[in-house]
Amino acid sequence: MIPKRDQIYRLPHDRVGDFTFDEAVVDVFPDMIARSVPGYASILSMIEQLSYRFVRPATNVYDLGCSLGAATLLMRRQSPTDCVIHGVDNAEAMVQRLKIELANSPRSDDVCDVIVHHADICGFPMTNASFVVLNLTLQFIDIEKRGELINSIYQALLPGGALLLSEKIGFDDPARQSLLNDLHHDFKRANGYSDLEISQKRTALENRLRPETMETHHERLREAGFGCVAPWFQCFNFASILAVKDVESR
Ligand SMILES: Nc1ncnc2c1ncn2[C@@H]1O[C@H](C[S@+](CC[C@H]([NH3+])C(=O)[O-])CC(=O)[O-])[C@@H](O)[C@H]1O
Ligand SMILES: O=C(O)C(=O)Cc1ccccc1
Numbered sequence: 001m002i003p004k005r006d007q008i009y010r011l012p013h014d015r016v017g018d019f020t021f022d023e024a025v026v027d028v029f030p031d032m033i034a035r036s037v038p039g040y041a042s043i044l045s046m047i048e049q050l051s052y053r054f055v056r057p058a059t060n061v062y063d064l065g066c067s068l069g070a071a072t073l074l075m076r077r078q079s080p081t082d083c084v085i086h087g088v089d090n091a092e093a094m095v096q097r098l099k100i101e102l103a104n105s106p107r108s109d110d111v112c113d114v115i116v117h118h119a120d121i122c123g124f125p126m127t128n129a130s131f132v133v134l135n136l137t138l139q140f141i142d143i144e145k146r147g148e149l150i151n152s153i154y155q156a157l158l159p160g161g162a163l164l165l166s167e168k169i170g171f172d173d174p175a176r177q178s179l180l181n182d183l184h185h186d187f188k189r190a191n192g193y194s195d196l197e198i199s200q201k202r203t204a205l206e207n208r209l210r211p212e213t214m215e216t217h218h219e220r221l222r223e224a225g226f227g228c229v230a231p232w233f234q235c236f237n238f239a240s241i242l243a244v245k246d247v248e249s250r
Contacts, residue, residue: 006032009200019204021067021091029068029094033136035191036201038184039235043135043166046233048074050242051131054162059130061085062156064121065137069098069114075131076111083112083130090120122149126156135166136238139209146212147220154224160247163226166233166240170211180237187236217241225249 006028009016019025025032033040055061057080063072066087076085089095095118102114117124121137122145132153138146153163171177188198214231218241221229227246231239 003031003034004028006035008032009197009204010194012196013200016200016203019201019208021089021094023093026068026091026093026097030070033067035193036188037136037168038187038238039233039240040238042235043233043240044070044074046240047071047133047135047164048078050162050164051075052078054131054160055079055083056130056158056161058082059158059161060126060128060156062124062126062129062132062153063087064124064132064134064153065089065140066098066116067091067094069101069116071133071135072098072114075133076114079112081110081112085112085114086117086126087114088117088119088121088124090118092118123152126152128158129153129156130158130161132157132161132163134163135240136168138165139167139211143210143212147223150220150224154226154245157245159245159249161245163221163243164240165217165221165243166238167217168209168211169217169234169237169239170213171237172213172215183236184238211237214239214241 004027008024008028055078061075061079061083063085066072066089069087072085072087079085087098095116099116122141141149171180185198218229221243226243228244230242232242233240
């Protein structure tokens with residue numbers, strides 16, 4: 001299917017409201033995220049590769065903030081059939097669309113089950129997990145709730161299990177912040193977004209998406225208990241970190 005082009009912020013809005021994952025966004029989401037997040041396709045492809053390494057037989061996999069299931073569907077190709085992948089998202093329109101997509105895809109015995117949950121990832125019960133994905137989702141969670149969420153992921157993971165965390169990141173150094181922000185906007189412009197679209201979306205995201213520095217993410221992951229915290233990808237102001245729970249942990 002050819003993705004519908006994102007034109008949500010093309011015309012001037014009288015008042016730009018806070019960004020929401022509603023029906024209109026869901027309709028254009030694959031195009032929006034591909035043209036807005038530098039490295040998105042590479043990150044997804046590496047999530048598939050990492051799932052091959054980390055997903056263990058008879059365990060749970062969690063895709064937190066799964067949107068339309070891009071990561072879920074790739075991980076399913078690499079997961080043992082006795083696993084369960086849980087896609088969790090609190091946007092009703094996203095969850096509905098993903099459920100339709102899964103219902104329409106032919107069921108085969110050689111893939112594991114996928115369960116889609118319409119739920120807040122904060123407080124969502126997780127257990128017996130070998131691999132957890134937070135791909136561009138933590139950035140939308142209230143900063144005060146992020147520590148508890150990361151701790152709960154750590155507790156749900158089996159020894160040797162891993163969390164993949166991708167985020168839009170910020171920088172303490174104002175020159176670096178401004179340079180990488182400009183490079184991100186150049187990326188969007190090169191992908192066909194106008195200055196008006198870029199600026200209206202920026203306003204819409206101001207209160208909704210709160211980037212933190214790599215140092216803050218690193219510290220939070222270490223504090224939760226992760227023995228190995230490895231940033232493995234950065235493109236402009238987007239980065240991805242792999243955090244692994246020690247094999248000899250409890
Ligand atoms: N509290 C919450 N609880 C559950 N879901 C939430 C919450 N807050 C936000 N979301 C959901 O997190 C997703 C973020 S998009 C993830 C891309 C995907 N991971 C991908 O690999 O394509 C990234 C982006 O749009 O930049 C949306 O679907 C929200 O509804
Ligand atoms: O568009 C942006 O500026 C972003 O930071 C990424 C994004 C992509 C899709 C939905 C919301 C934010």
